Amino acid sequence: MVRKQQGDTVLDWNNQVAIITGAAQGIGKAIAQELAASGVIVVVADIAEGKIGAAVSEIMESGGRAIPLRLDVSDPAHVENGIRKVIDEQGRLDILVNNAGITRDGLLMRMKDEDWKAVLDVNLAGTFYCCREAIPAMIKARRGRIINLASVVAQLGNAGQANYVASKAGIIGLTKALARELAGRQITVNAVAPGFIDTEMTRILPDSAREKLLSAIPLGRMGLDKDIAHAVKFLASPQAGYITGQVINVNGGMYM
Numbered sequence: 315m316v317r318k319q320q321g322d323t324v325l326d327w328n329n330q331v332a333i334i335t336g337a338a339q340g341i342g343k344a345i346a347q348e349l350a351a352s353g354v355i356v357v358v359a360d361i362a363e364g365k366i367g368a369a370v371s372e373i374m375e376s377g378g379r380a381i382p383l384r385l386d387v388s389d390p391a392h393v394e395n396g397i398r399k400v401i402d403e404q405g406r407l408d409i410l411v412n413n414a415g416i417t418r419d420g421l422l423m424r425m426k427d428e429d430w431k432a433v434l435d436v437n438l439a440g441t442f443y444c445c446r447e448a449i450p451a452m453i454k455a456r457r458g459r460i461i462n463l464a465s466v467v468a469q470l471g472n473a474g475q476a477n478y479v480a481s482k483a484g485i486i487g488l489t490k491a492l493a494r495e496l497a498g499r500q501i502t503v504n505a506v507a508p509g510f511i512d513t514e515m516t517r518i519l520p521d522s523a524r525e526k527l528l529s530a531i532p533l534g535r536m537g538l539d540k541d542i543a544h545a546v547k548f549l550a551s552p553q554a555g556y557i558t559g560q561v562i563n564v565n566g567g568m569y570m
């Protein structure tokens with residue numbers, strides 16, 4: 315159990331409530347499992363209704379506490395109702411992890427309006443909507459942790475991903491602006507920028523693209539969902555209370 319520390323009003327992990335978006339699979343699910351293993355009540359929020367139940371059951375079977383929430387982060391009314399319901403029922407919201415994300419890759423000169431819009435709506439606007447709904451409860455409690463999932467490509471650029479890269483670079487800017495807005499309330503806002511992680515998102519890449527990406531990783535392997543979950547858990551922890559407005563790179567050295 316983590317005891318109260320100077321400069322941090324959070325007593326311990328137990329009974330804290332966290333919403334993790336896109337938590338039905340991949341990195342989000344690993345984050346939910348890590349936080350639940352520390353005693354946090356995790357809300358598994360995802361648009362993929364069919365997968366939420368399995369993720370929740372896995373956490374419960376390991377002794378954790380998890381709540382299912384079907385949530386489309388790109389729909390502001392849906393986000394307002396969903397997050398309000400969690401706060402009303404649980405009476406608190408300590409941690410928000412904005413992890414839901416999609417790709418619609420293609421060269422910019424051929425990119426369709428709907429592919430640009432879909433990626434910006436889920437990745438960037440979704441992060442904005444969730445932050446907006448989560449913040450009042452955190453301000454009232456004078457504590458909170460917001461962690462946004464960016465990407466190494468926000469700093470490197472990537473051909474064929476203008477929409478995705480723009481959304482992730484936007485998330486870094488949003489993170490820093492919000493960190494400044496909320497610092498006076500003892501709410502920290504940080505981003506984690508994963509490199510090339512082995513999940514459904516990257517399994518769809520052709521072998522040639524995967525090999526090229528692998529050759530650019532100094533540590534010589536793809537990242538695991540757990541590699542990202544550990545960094546998120548640290549930023550969510552009472553020990554990270556003096557870190558805000560930062561981008562933590564977890565990329566095997568792809569960008570340094």
Ligand SMILES: NC(=O)c1ccc[n+]([C@@H]2O[C@H](COP(=O)([O-])OP(=O)(O)OC[C@H]3O[C@@H](n4cnc5c(N)ncnc54)[C@H](O)[C@@H]3O)[C@@H](O)[C@H]2O)c1
Nearest residue numbers: 336340341361362386387413414415465508510511513515
């Ligand atoms: N996998 C990587 O290499 C990598 C690298 C850098 C950044 N990231 C970022 O990490 C995050 C998680 O990626 P992942 O690899 O686990 O992806 P994933 O595709 O395995 O999982 C994404 C989850 O988000 C959910 N989701 C999609 N649209 C949603 C919406 N509108 N509302 C709510 N949930 C929605 C999906 O149903 C899915 O469960 C994303 O933000 C991604 O951009 C991943």
